Amino acid sequence: MAANATVNRSSCALVDFDFPDQLLPPVYILVFIVGLLANMCGLKFLQKNWKKVGPVNVFVFNLGLADILYLLTLPFLIVIYVNGRRWIFGEAFCKITRFCFNINLYGSVGFLTCISVFRYLSIVHPMRVRGRLTSTHSVVISLVVWLLVCAQSLPDMFFPKTYSKNASCFDTTTDDYMEDYLEYSVGWTISGFCLPFLVTVGCYAHVIVTLCRSSSTDRLLKQRSYKLLLVLLLLFSVCYIPYHVLRNLNLWSRVLKRRGECYGWFNAVYVSKQVSRCLVCLNSALNPLVYLHVSEEFCSQLRTLRSRTQSAFSGISRTPSQSPYFLVLLVSYGTMEANATANRSSCALVDLSFSDKFLPYVYILVFIVGLLTNMCGLKFLQKNWKKVGSVNVFVFNLGLADILYLLTLPFLIVYYFKGRQWVFGEAFCKITRFCFNINLYGSIGFLTCISVFRYLSIVHPMKGRGRLTSTHSVVISLVVWALVCAQSLPDMFFPKTYAKKAQCFDTTSSDFVEDYLKYSVGWTVSGFCLPFLVTVGCYAHVIVTLCRSGSTDRLLKQRSYKLLLVLLLLFSVCYIPYHVLRVLSLWSRVLTRRGLCYGWFNAVYVSKQVSRGLVSLNSALNPLVYLHVSEELTSQLRTLLSRTQNVFSGIS
Incomplete structure (x- = not known):
């Protein structure tokens, strides 16, 4: 730690003390x-x-x-x-x-x-x-x-x-x-x-x-x-x-x-x-x-006030040149331009070395924990394949997507430990990033499928009885894989390396960043926002149904609540920050390319690297879903835990 501190003493100078004056x-x-x-x-x-x-x-x-x-x-x-x-x-x-x-x-x-x-x-x-x-x-x-x-x-x-x-x-x-x-x-x-x-x-x-x-x-x-x-x-x-x-x-x-x-x-x-x-x-x-x-x-008083305000504003002409909102936009744009001119030197403050210090250790943790937990889950599914229900087919595919991404992590760990020097060629760089994308959007897709199947089996049990078979789950899983691959495929056509530097970008080079920003926004809406809204809608309806019903099995209620908490954890910790910060980071790169620099660029860059670490955690957190769709796996884990405790209690 002391040696690291000695090496990094110059890093204290990177602290952007002007940031609060702007924010x-x-x-x-x-x-x-x-x-x-x-x-x-x-x-x-x-x-x-x-x-x-x-x-x-x-x-x-x-x-x-x-x-x-x-x-x-x-x-x-x-x-x-x-x-x-x-x-x-x-x-x-x-x-x-x-x-x-x-x-x-x-x-x-x-x-x-x-x-x-x-x-x-x-x-x-x-x-x-x-x-x-x-x-x-x-x-x-x-x-x-x-x-x-x-x-x-x-x-x-x-x-x-x-x-x-x-x-x-x-x-x-x-x-x-x-x-x-x-x-x-x-x-x-x-x-x-x-x-x-x-x-x-x-x-x-x-x-x-x-x-x-x-x-x-x-x-x-x-x-x-x-x-x-x-x-x-x-x-x-x-x-x-x-x-x-x-x-x-x-x-x-x-x-x-x-x-x-x-x-x-x-x-x-x-x-x-x-x-x-x-x-x-x-x-x-x-x-x-x-x-x-x-x-x-x-x-009720606020509702009355809101309706009166709407009535008052509906009589105002909305000609752009007369609109107060238009004036606000003009003032904001002028302020933004002036601020950009004043802060052009702030681009130099972006700490590009942060990812080299942060990501390798997160990836090592995710690789070890994720591989162990996913292998245990898949082994359980393989042993109990005849008992596998409709939902468990999605869980199996979730584990498969995790394993696919986890196997690429050692290459990324080497990449960041070598100071972002990619030695495995551009083709394998694109394959590595493609595996991350299909893991990310495959996970979101299969979690959405699990939510929809839970919704149908709890809210509409009579309609769905006998119709939600494993065959349907397999067909839907194939459709999810096809959609995720179709969404992720354009990413492979963007350059991932520089001719001068042997880097492997997670997005693309600066020359194509404007096109990539448009693609990223569409990708976020179709691959994340829509499935997220479906998941939230399904579980909101499920919770309301369980709360209203006095005859619902208590165990089913508990498992549904726990699965809801797992999904909230995954979306709030892993998925939401990553998608917001990815778009913001791309936008900052577009502005930099146009010659505009702002003090918040460094904060967005650093936060985006943190969000990359968090989003990779989904491969280690997804196995929590196993616990809340299969009571048998939960009981097996409890047995294994009690045996482990007995072994350690016998050791002096």
Whole structure:
């Protein structure tokens, strides 16, 4: 590690410290406008209907109050980043501004946890708490939350926030106190975020189980509970989790840098942390979604307002030259051109060596784990071939697609360890990339087939009984292979190597990048978006059917829920980030070729390499599908696990 640090000391210079100046001000402006309007509307509604306010709405009121408090400090932060991070309002006000952000962040987490606990008590234990959950209790609990949040955030104000040499306003502290701040940050993350998050997850997991089991629960209550759960998942997964992980990683990188150790991942962590700061401040604009799902009256008022707004705008002439939207486009384009001219030197900041340091180790892990798990799954299917049902034919093809890709990984590992020097010829380079593509889109295709067959067997059991045979599955599998090959084949006609450099591109050379971008967008829509929508639609209908039915077998319900979680994991971790970032990376290369450079190019490139590592994980994660379509394989794995434990327990 020390040797690696010595070699990579120059990599500290790659950290793009100008990135927040370009990213944060527009986001803060957007959050300030949207958040202020949304929270003011919500608080105005609560003020008008104060007599009807229930226990949960007290927490919603405090949530809005925390948002307003932070939003009022955003104009000062916009000024600092527009002025090149020069703080002109004094250190005391800098600390107050950061304090407002912290109490907004942890206050939001705290009040969302309170809402979750009150929902849990009123749905899971309605008889025990009837008449006991009053507004007085909510007010007292809210005061306790404010006190705890202030107590947690107060130590942050004792850390220096400005340099005497440079009038900046740090969101953490100066380098001299970095090690102490890292220890404080870790404890703060555990007490202020992890514990409330676990309580929230536990409460809503129990609530969903209770609602699914009960057939007498009011349908409107179920819908509002599901929607509120989705809002909370959105807030935690988009705003809170990335910020806390990346804040601590960034602090750790600064500690290492202070100790004289530098690594190539410092820039990626720094840039990602700035993106997470944007995402976490979005909570002030997203929190008002909670209003919608705790008050039906507020929802109806918003619908009325929306219909009036639509009626008003329908009378406006939409001539392009008179359209405000057209003016916005002109201003945006002018700003973009000016920004591009100013930032042409930023193209040099792109850390092209990141993939050499990151991808080989991910590929080694995927190769070992993926090969073992897929071979075990295919061996089971071979032994039990006579018992194979319709769905298991798709699982077999899923495993086949994984094995095909995994066998090409050793060549890619060699390629990245040799500093992206491809020694196996262009033909084999194209074959390797083709295998990756048919694995990726074959996996998506067969997962979609599994979802459709599950949907038919659960939602329409009488119609599908006796008609969903293994022969149908084999024919459909052949069609999937044919479609995937047809989609992936054009990729092989694009050049994959340079004459000057023996590289093996995963997309194509810069000369053909514009054509490849068009192909990639169409490929993403047909190969990913459409199957994804079908999968989501099928499983949404399956879950609704299972929740409504009181006679459905409990084991079938459990397996369906688990398979849904596996599919969500695969799509959210592996497939969605890769497709979004691939298109963005190609677009950045098109802009570079046109002579336009932006500060976000490096962040997109690094993120795209991370997404390539994540998408390759699908070959190691796909075997989870085996466990949830075959109970026999699950029982065999449990037996193997118990035997392994017995063997190890007998060893001294």
